[in-house]
Amino acid sequence: MTDARDPIVRIEGVTKAFGSFTALHEMNLSIASGEFVTFLGPSGCGKSTTLRILGGFETPNTGRVILDGQDVTALPPNKRNVNMVFQDYALFPNMTVRRNIAFGLELKGMGKAAIAARISELASFLELTAYLDRRPDQLSGGQRQRVALARALAPDPALLLLDEPLGALDAKLRGQVQVELKAIQRRTNKTFFFVTHDQEEALTMSDRIVVMNKGRIEQDGTPEDLYFRPASRFVAEFIGETNLLTGQAIGRDQDVTGFDWQGNRLRAIASPGVGATATTASLRPERVQVAQERPGTDNAVQGRVVNRLFKGHRMLLDVAVGNTVIQAYTDTDRGRAIEDGPVWLGWNANSLTLLAD
Structure with a gap:
């Protein structure tokens, strides 16, 4: 196992092509345990491809993915200690909040008492206790987002992947949830890998931003570094005015x-x-x-x-x-x-x- 000072994720020389189109060009990147890392860039830059490779939904043509010291390059999603929150949350509409959170724990074979204890812990932590017996269509957008997080956090993954999870929220709620999501990440000390094309969202939430352009890392640094010390014209124009x-x-x-x-x-x-x-x-x-x-x-x-x-x-x-x-x-x-x-x-x-x- 890694400690908080070691990289929990290493992407080593990863290239991914779809036919004649190369989505990623020999990417190298390390992510430390407990970091909130945001991949930022325009559509088609390679950020979502990177997320899918980390999640096991795509296999790179070359290179390796090391997670928590283990080479997981060829492992399917269910064999990785990773979980994902999608843009539409992908909650089961006919299940209650309680059953949605329990789903992944049941697949892991956890006992009923342990599942109940874990649900109670997460519901209290994410302020969902009053909604455990409601269905997703009876919740607000922000509440559904917290349920999706609870379901993803329940199996205690080493890495949480978030694929533009705030995209469906209106502007006011989006701002509130940004602050809330960052607070949750700090309290759990989980490693978050967040994908967005929204520069303000990235600046607000991230410990570190990786700016992507045409399948390559254009710049990697803190929000302050990228804003006040852009390395290229692309970064200077893409982030802020x-x-x-x-x-x-x-x-x-x-x-x-x-x-x-x-x-x-x-x-x-x-x-x-x-x-x-x-x-x-x-x-x-x-x-x-x-x-x-x-x-x-x-x-x-x-x-x-x-x-x-x-x-x-x-x-x-x-x-x-x-x-x-x-x-x-x-x-x-x-x-x-x-x-x-x-x-x-x-x-x-x-x-x-x-x-x-």
């Missing part, structure tokens, strides 16, 4: 790299692996200060406010600098106070990230 500046890296001083943009010599931070030939930099709108006077930041350029967009508690300003429009967020009152016309934009070196071309 960003300004992309086109210029040229022009030298390095310790951790800071020079960047020539429209005749302005800026100071920037290079993402890991980005060389001296970088021509694109990412700047998040909320990192840009807008002021009437020159700010005391590492970088400062002059521009002109050409548009503003009210977004409730904050305002988005469009500022033309040369042939580029830079977007900057500010609080609403400050945004109203800034007049149309000339302004200064400022940001520090650690807010401008050079990207791999």
